[in-house]
Amino acid sequence: MTTxxxxxxxxxxxxxxxxxxxxxxxRPGGFRPAGSTGYRPSGPGGxxxxxxxxxxxxxxxxxxxxxxxxxxxxxxxxxxxxxDYKDVDRIRRFISDRAKIEPTRKTGxxxxxxxxxxxxxxxxxxxxxxxxxxxxxxxxxxxxxxR
Numbered sequence: 008m009t010t011x012x013x014x015x016x017x018x019x020x021x022x023x024x025x026x027x028x029x030x031x032x033x034r035p036g037g038f039r040p041a042g043s044t045g046y047r048p049s050g051p052g053g054x055x056x057x058x059x060x061x062x063x064x065x066x067x068x069x070x071x072x073x074x075x076x077x078x079x080x081x082x083x084x085x086x087x088x089x090x091d092y093k094d095v096d097r098i099r100r101f102i103s104d105r106a107k108i109e110p111t112r113k114t115g116x117x118x119x120x121x122x123x124x125x126x127x128x129x130x131x132x133x134x135x136x137x138x139x140x141x142x143x144x145x146x147x148x149x150x151x152x153x154r
Contacts (some may be wrong), residue, residue, distance in 0.1 A: 078115025082124075090123045092130035095137060102128065106138045 082090065092098070101109050101116070101124055108128055111121045131137040 013050060028080060047129055080117040082120040083117055087120070090120065090127040092127040092134070092136070094127075097129060098124070098128055098137065101138065104141065106141050 059083060090098070101114055103109055108125050111118065114121075128137060132139050
């Protein structure tokens, strides 16, 4: 005996698939809308040519939040191979007034030298050549408590 299940009244019925109008032959992964050249929507003025610059004043991206221009690594300019932890005068420039290591985006040091610099600062702190925290009693490194 062959039995077929009768659909229950009021239950949602599966719809047969029909491709959108004017889409042509089905493609794997979906259909491309008619009149479209790609999946990414193009902004005003049409799509940019490959390798084109982003819109903005002068054809370049406007400067962001952290600085007026890209800085050059001072260690790369001087062809420094390693950073010595005993050279406190040079290292102190890369510490904030709260005795924190300044970020790369602020100092302009490249990633390789930033890693060497942070290691040198930590070694100098360990030998008490540089402070871990600012000392308000001495008035050094700025900061301090207000009363």
